Amino acid sequence: MKKIEGWVTAPQGFVAAGVKAGIKVSGNHDVAVIFSEVPAACGAVFTTNKMCAAPVTVCREVNSHPYAQAICVNSGCANAATGVRGLEDAKAMQAHCAEKLGIKPEEVFVCSTGVIGHFLPMDKLFAGIDAAVEALDESEGESCAMAIQTTDTFIKKAAYEFEVGGKACKIAGIAKGAGMIHPNMATMLTYLTTDCAVAPDVLKRAVKKAADQSFNMVVVDGDTSTNDSMIVLANGMAENEIIVSEDHPDYPAFFEALCACARDLAILIAHDGEGATKFLEVNVIGAATWADAKTAAMAIAKSPLVKTAFFGEDPNWGRIVCAAGYSGADMDQNKVNLSIGGKYLVKDGLNCNVPAEEMAPIMHEHDISMTVDLAVGEEKATVWTCDFSYEYVKINGEYHT
């Protein structure tokens, strides 16, 4: 497996495009289409929010089928909290894109991101879809990625080459998401394409597992959006022997590449946390169960007190072990250990009294890793997050509805 440069058009048989349809007030790219030349096995996971946006309802229906061929996205309007009309609009968006592509509506995933509670401007959207379909090309991966952004400060992409049964395969993905980031899932849209041949049921299970190890391990502010969607299309054009089960000898190579690509994108989202000045990796080890490890890591990553301490470059270990303590995870408070940047601050539950000047260079880094040992077992988990800055408050206090 090898990391490569490339957009979602890197795997064979995929084209894409993004255009400016006038939905975003800024006038930036806001409608994107990703298209596979042949029907592709599809796998997807969506927000668990009970206020789910209309397009998510439509996408769940698409994902109940084994194959799909396109993804149609707009930014600037989330089509969420829009009731019956919102659902009709999402279906019209799907039907319009399908007609333009010459495929069936149920082969088109539709996604929207942006402001909640407004109806889609259908005329602009339809014109945008028409223009995007016209522009579809292998060379338009970047414009496609630009059209799915909202408050992102940079475009998130990842791509890998891997070998499956002697055939060279590629997998590539793009993502958007900066605020409102929390498992299950963030205001996060992510699309992965691969030319690897995978049976639809195997793909669907693999996508769910990959999401749990990547996007569901990222926290920015603990809010879960109404629109989060991760969609993977696998069109089989690499002509490898189709992976028909998790026991197939080629499954591990495929799953490893899928997870690597998803993890890279997830980490990029944490790097782009709204107003973030630090990227934080929270490792919890010595847990009784994986669920406990994740619970403790999440509690630390979500704690505003921990996040503001890192913003202030303060190695406030008390807040970190305190968050582990209230998470509900089993731990031994007299054996707990904590290190930041490899330096132990707490051993066997006691302050190591590390001088502030020894910690200063570690706390001054942009990327900081910490490890909490709950000292009751062998399980571990890693969560990625960022600090909480003045800028976060500013961005979210001023981003008006």
Add this chain to the structure above:
Amino acid sequence: MKKIEGWVTAPQGFVAAGVKAGIKVSGNHDVAVIFSEVPAACGAVFTTNKMCAAPVTVCREVNSHPYAQAICVNSGCANAATGVRGLEDAKAMQAHCAEKLGIKPEEVFVCSTGVIGHFLPMDKLFAGIDAAVEALDESEGESCAMAIQTTDTFIKKAAYEFEVGGKACKIAGIAKGAGMIHPNMATMLTYLTTDCAVAPDVLKRAVKKAADQSFNMVVVDGDTSTNDSMIVLANGMAENEIIVSEDHPDYPAFFEALCACARDLAILIAHDGEGATKFLEVNVIGAATWADAKTAAMAIAKSPLVKTAFFGEDPNWGRIVCAAGYSGADMDQNKVNLSIGGKYLVKDGLNCNVPAEEMAPIMHEHDISMTVDLAVGEEKATVWTCDFSYEYVKINGEYHT
């Protein structure tokens, strides 16, 4: 029942005092003692954090007995994450105070609040306890309240007079807590005294129920501290017929006064949220269960996106219904209603398109109330919180260990 002015010395038979023992770097009051002239029925609840401070362990033991007679508190050092030595120090604090008061160690609750991970300065503490015991007086309620503060910007007190079986009773309380506020419980210390005669087992159950309706409904930042304690002493000096069960005719009058006092203190804590510029009341109605109502209200109150929106005076209803949606509470997204300051922003899941200028005066208020109707049942709950400001980030980024 009538609200009155007064400190914890307002009920008959209680004296208190606070002194400057040099534990706080600021030099402010930092050791307090509250004493009942006669043994008092005691009831208490403590943090659920698995990293619980040494004094909490000692207090749990005290609370396993029916009666106690004193509360001894220091601020400036939390005696948390201090291992075996911390526990020995807490017991020595208890024994020293008991000896000075001429009572048994198991009759003295001990509490500490302040920085985590440092050992108590025992010499200063003992001298402080000696001075506080010397100073015990009915007139020293205020100095006692001052000695339990840390980052609080004002002192929190509440008192009520109520009648029980023809006898005039009083209940009074003080509290500290500003940041790290979250149910189960906050970095919150609260002490209530009453001269009402209540059987110990009835009191213990009543305190737990009162905490669930007051302190456990307040959120500032979602962090749960290692030291939170609510302790109630009821010394019976009002000479009412002792309330021996929840079925006793006088129980409702007592419980109502206890809850009113606890709720007043809890609301004051939310008012003093670190860096807060707004006080927010989150009402959830139409829930299937009380637990669902509380879950949804908590999710809204904890959401950094909601809290920063209120700081920006933005009626961002999308974030509010979104938080209710991801809380896990059952709701009907096509029937959900939301009002802020009595003005409907969402009806039947749809944007009411209220003009910004109509909402501006409501959002400009210091105290703002919102009501979310989940539209699936009859249950309701209220949570109190505050907004998230630049100042919160500043306070917590700069409060060093």
